[in-house]
Amino acid sequence: MLAHGSGCTICVMKRQLLSGNEAIARGAWEAGVHVGTGYPGTPSTEILEALKDYPEVYTEWSVNEKVALEVGIGASLAGGRTLVTMKHVGVNVAADPLFTISYIGVKGGLVIVSADDPAMHSSQNEQDNRNYAHAARMPMLEPADSQEARDFTRIAFELSEKYDVPFLLRSTTRISHARSIVSVAERAAPGRPAGFYRNIRKFVMIPAYARLRHVAVEERMEAIARDADELSLNRIEEGSGGIGFVTSGVVYQYVREAFPDAPILKLGMVYPLPENLIRTFAKSVETVVVAEELDSFFESRIRAMGIPVRGKEFYPRLGELSPGRVRAPLVRAGLIPATDGGEAPTAPAITVPPRPPALCPGCPHRTVFGLLHELGMKVTGDIGCYTLGALPPFSAMDTCVDMGASIGVAQGIEVAEGDAYKRDTVAVIGDSTFAHSGITGLINAAYNGRESFVIVLDNGTTAMTGMQPNPFSGTRISGEGAFALDYGKLAEAVGIDRERFRTVDAYSKEEVERAVRELATLDKLKLLVVKGPCVILRRKQKKEAS
Template identity: 50%
Template sequence: MKELLLGNEAVARGLYEAGVRVVSSYPGTPSTEITEAASQYDEIFCEWAPNEKVAAEVAAGASFGGARSFCAMKHVGLNVAADPLFTMSYIGVNGGMVLGVADDPGLHSSQNEQDSRNYAIAAKLPMLEPADSAECKQYAKLAYELSEQFDTPVILRLTTRVSHSRSIVELGERAALDLKPYEKNPAKNVMLPAFAKPKHHAVEARTEKLREWSEASGINTLEDNHAKIGIITAGVVYQYAHEVLGDSVSYLKLGMVNPLPDALLRDFASRVETVYVIEELDDIIETHCKKIGLDVHGKDTFPRCGEFSQAVIAKCLGRGLPQSKAVAEAIPVRPPVMCCGCPHRGLFYELKKHKVYVSGDIGCYTLGASAPLSAMDTCVCMGASVSALHGYNKARGPEAEHKSVAVIGDSTFIHSGITGLIDIAYNRSNSVVIVLDNSITGMTGHQQNPTTGYTIKGDPTSAVDLEALCHAVGIQRVRVCDPYDLKSVDQALKEELAADGPSVIISRRPCALLKYVKAKPPLRVDTERCIGCKACMGIGCPAISMRGGRAAIDQTQCVGCGVCTDLCPKSAICAQEVKE
């Protein structure tokens, strides 16, 4: 049977067919659907972990226990998981262990354009890179064979376009695999210095064996069109290049991007007069080619930054783009904004009004940095808002302490904000931390987290009590406010900013897009009262606009949250008139 699957869904199918038993992940676009799709298979235990480090450690533990395991994350999540991953490279596996990482060239939903191939090189781990959904399934299964054959975790690298595009996948049966027996072996599994030193030598030897395997396995494919120009590439960039160049060039498509082959690259280069290496972001393949003595063109021709496309490749090579492949350039811009009724909007409005320094974090609430709210000063990485606020206040002193806050979502707080809050309490920081509790992991598409009381499969479970947790780590002042109630938010901010000692404000209201949240009737503008002052525009709600010098509310978008009613000096925003 064949199905049209997303790349991420195809990876999940590969996990199923490979006999994987345990999947632990933290949601992160563009990787999230792998775990969501895997959770549909009853044979696989799936979970949302608090963060990527925990997920990688769960996968490692399952591997120790003899099961095939998997964890998925986006590229910045690999930073969080790097600690256990580097050591697992030395330890190896019992049951096969695979880590799926989805890079985001073009920064569609990320704070940097990190190239995860650098991690494979640094950790000395094999990395496979599929170019379409069929290869996503194929390479996921192959990764477990390599993991167990070479005693190593394997990284499966995706990019946004591979993860979120669809192609035909042929479905197979699930492998019936028994758990591998566990045998106590401290020399293999306990990385004390005495045990780790010989492991480094073993890892280097393993890399060379994997290089030999990649030379002969067929995972790197040659398309010899007897052309003068040769293209070396991998992943989705191969698809772009082939659509632009067709059979006018020859191709060496790399399926294993670490370790890279030597003999295959030399043989390919000998068949053509000019070689171009086309790769998104860093010059990993190009550098290796030059290291083994090949004369190739790479970043002298193609950009180092940004996402590639057919148009980018055609322009860099001076080729025309086939008309049938052209995409209209005059696509209207749709800047990302917080949704109508977003519970974060009222809070950010008040933060802007109080003119405080806002140490920001990762989530849909990061959009609070955009105009007209413009209520965020910094944003580094998951959890950094809390720790960075502590550092900011310790650097600038008492005056800053009463004019600064950190904002962090409920899921992000669990991910890596708790330790920062402990630091604030332990080191007596006069800092105000605001937890934006919208009852879900919003940015990546409504995944459950340890505060919601439900597992990935929707089963009831224990829920973290945020108030009790904050008290437990040493925060005495903890209060809850409703961000739809601007007066209560205003009062909370005034009182906590004026107080001495650390405090936490929990801004609590469910995401407006949750299925159980019922929208109220849309509001309307009384045009006779409206004076066109634009005060209502200050919250940046997509449902509010100006028409003919007066405010207008889009009835199809408004959810009746009522935040805008508190802003109008003439009470011109009101409920719909009830018709008899």
């Protein structure tokens, strides 16, 4: 190994190579965070996984994002600094508490991370969660690399307490899953949370008190917007040339790469916007181009200020940008000259077969989907690895909407088909997804007298996002043992009798087939648990044991 001596870079610098997600965890730890909650979801998952390794911080995988935020709210109101993490669509689940905690405010700093996924590398939609900042009347910061991810997280805690409001921190896949060098510091001595003290008019949102708080919310947003002009997170980078760019996040890096000399207004706080700073910048250049991925969030707002800008006429509302995709449309429009050396990419002269992701060899879900394919049943599906059952060779999934939707959608099909319903629909859902929001759907089916046939594919883990435990796994994020939810008792609680509840071995094709065929013919609500550990988890456990 290297002999570390004086002058060795490794020894003298507190510099680490961190992913954006690790940097957010680091920033939160340095800020003295007490509590971290969340639900796994790409690209957010590694934030909490990194935070759990700091012994001073309590972390949990909550049952879903709504609960994660509610636990976070309680922790904040008891005076703890709190980080809540989720992917973009997770914020939809947490939206209910989100909009009202905006009224209540915080005690300990509360930072909510929304990790967005432009281009949908691993998501069912590519919603732009900057819109939540406006809709929930909450400020939002957006870092542009790992260093800023660490810095902005620290600052977000301070600003959250200063303005008495939760802060949203927006990341995207290219920030969360990119690594770069980060200068780090030690943890501030945070002291113990002060504890919860009653403040009924501020914490109890009945209409009379909420009306008062809404006034405070709007005043607060105005104050933050005024201060945004002076906020160091928003900065003008001087340059030359007639075109000035307004941008944020990873797109800032693309703009710097594509136009090294251009003036740039880099927004670190993406909501509310610094109106005076934008005016100053716009006056200093001939043309303002807004470079943003997905929605026309900055552009529409800046135009509403009466400042002429261009943007979406060049850049798509879909997918990710890149240095090339930031530059090419401006060349095509004649705003900047083409550079030489722009050789067209070579196309391969042979056909390269696509390599789509697929269920792993030996995956316990293979049996069920093979069978459902054979039986030709209508399959309402859900979110997880097993959504790959929709692809060939199985092609055994007919819908996939959101977490838990399989069970509700199956009921709707049954209701609408009415007398024509032939018990040929089955809802298929994974264990973690079932705990997340499938159980409420099951209760709905029981309550409303549906005949739904629900299959839970229990592979003992939340596999898609990298093996996180869940309420059925018997362990917590820390690895310590935990209560495991009992399917049998759950079935009993929703009135499913013994004949209509079965647990079978995922690896026994005969068992699975017999259970599916028999249960499908029965009336009333039915629950089948197909149990078989994830092959990747098994391999991992074997490795750890040896």
